[in-house]
Amino acid sequence: MIKEIIVVEGKDDTVAIKRAVEAETIETGGSAINKDVLKRIRLAQERRGVIVFTDPDHAGERIRKIIAKEVPGCKHAFLTQEAATSRGDIGVENASVEAIREALANVRTDGKRGESAIAWEDLIEAGLIVHPEAASRRLEMGKRLGIGYCNGKQFYNRCRMFQISREEFEAARRHLDKEEGASS
Numbered sequence: 001m002i003k004e005i006i007v008v009e010g011k012d013d014t015v016a017i018k019r020a021v022e023a024e025t026i027e028t029g030g031s032a033i034n035k036d037v038l039k040r041i042r043l044a045q046e047r048r049g050v051i052v053f054t055d056p057d058h059a060g061e062r063i064r065k066i067i068a069k070e071v072p073g074c075k076h077a078f079l080t081q082e083a084a085t086s087r088g089d090i091g092v093e094n095a096s097v098e099a100i101r102e103a104l105a106n107v108r109t110d111g112k113r114g115e116s117a118i119a120w121e122d123l124i125e126a127g128l129i130v131h132p133e134a135a136s137r138r139l140e141m142g143k144r145l146g147i148g149y150c151n152g153k154q155f156y157n158r159c160r161m162f163q164i165s166r167e168e169f170e171a172a173r174r175h176l177d178k179e180e181g182a183s184s
Contacts, residue, residue, distance in 0.1 A: 001023065002022065002023040002051070002104065003048055003049060004023075004044075004048055004049035004050055004051045004075060005023075005024050005025065005026055005044040005048055005049070005050055005051070005101045006023050006024070006025045006026075006050075006051045006053050006077075006104075006120055007025070007026050007027075007041055007044075007050055007051065007052045007053065007055055007074075008026075008027055008028070008051065008054065008092055009024050009028050009029075009030055009031075009054055009059070009060065009063065009091070009092070010027055010028075010029065010030065010093075011027060012036075012091070012092075012093035013025070013036060013053070013055075013091065013092040013093050014027060015093065015094060016092055016094075017053070017092070017100060018095045019097055019100075020097040020100035020104075020126045021100070021101060021104060024183050025078060026040055026041055026044060026050075027052075027179065028063055029038075030059070031062050031063055032041065033063055033066055034052070036065070038066075038070050038071065039123050040126070041067060041070075041071050041074075042070070042071050045071050045073065045074060049065060049074075049075065049109055050067075050071065050075065050108070051074070051076070051077050052064050052067050052068070052074050052075070052076045052077070052105065053076075053077040053079075053092060053103065053104070054092070055084060055090055055092055056079050056080065056081045056082075056084050056090060056148055056149065057090045057091075061082060061150070061154075064076065068110050068161070072110060073109070073110055074109075074110050075107040075108065075109050075110070076104040076107060076108050076109075076110060076162070077106070077107045078103055078106075078108075078142075078146060078147060078148035079092060079095050079099060079100075079103050079105050079148075080139075080143055080149070081098040081149065082147070083096070083103075084099070085094050092099040092180060093172045106146040107146075107164065108146055108147060108162040110161050110162065116156075116159055116160040116163075116164075116168070117159075117163075117164065117165050117166040118156070118159040118164055118166065118169050120156060122169065123152060123156055124171075126141070128141060128152060128155060129152035129155075134152065137176065138150070138151075138152065138155050139172045139178070140176050140179075141155075141172050141173065141176060142155065142158075144172035144176065145159075145162075145164055145168060145169070145172050147159070147162055147164070
């Protein structure tokens with residue numbers, strides 16, 4: 001039984017979560033998240049904690065940002081787009097039981113956005129922005145760090161939000177560089 005309440009987008013996501021783990025969910029009803037749902041999420045966060053587990057797409061990111069802004073301190077679970085895609089449809093409901101369990105085992109907590117161990121220059125140096133392969137490198141780094149895929153600015157913000165340490169960042173980068181070197 002997962003102690004926290006898992007926030008998902010819809011009924012199909014709830015079904016997929018309950019296939020994988022014993023947990024309770026709050027459904028946002030899609031990207032038009034309203035004040036009543038935010039109030040329930042806030043109460044859940046105060047009483048039991050919340051894990052935000054939205055689809056790895058634009059709408060899911062929008063919901064994640066709204067919740068993070070309105071209800072600080074939530075945990076976040078991420079699926080890769082590959083793990084959440086079936087027949088061209090992206091969503092938590094398409095993920096395997098194993099992928100859902102793995103994402104929940106690797107949740108990240110939204111910390112206070114203070115000074116980050118990772119600077120903008122680190123992203124440039126790592127080829128995560130202003131680089132011909134930046135998008136694919138961010139995708140792989142996001143998988144390794146457990147923060148999902150996003151654009152360069154959002155990647156930087158997630159490094160801050162989830163307080164990614166320099167050690168975590170460098171280990172993921174070394175692994176990525178080693179893997180790319182092996183495939184060349």
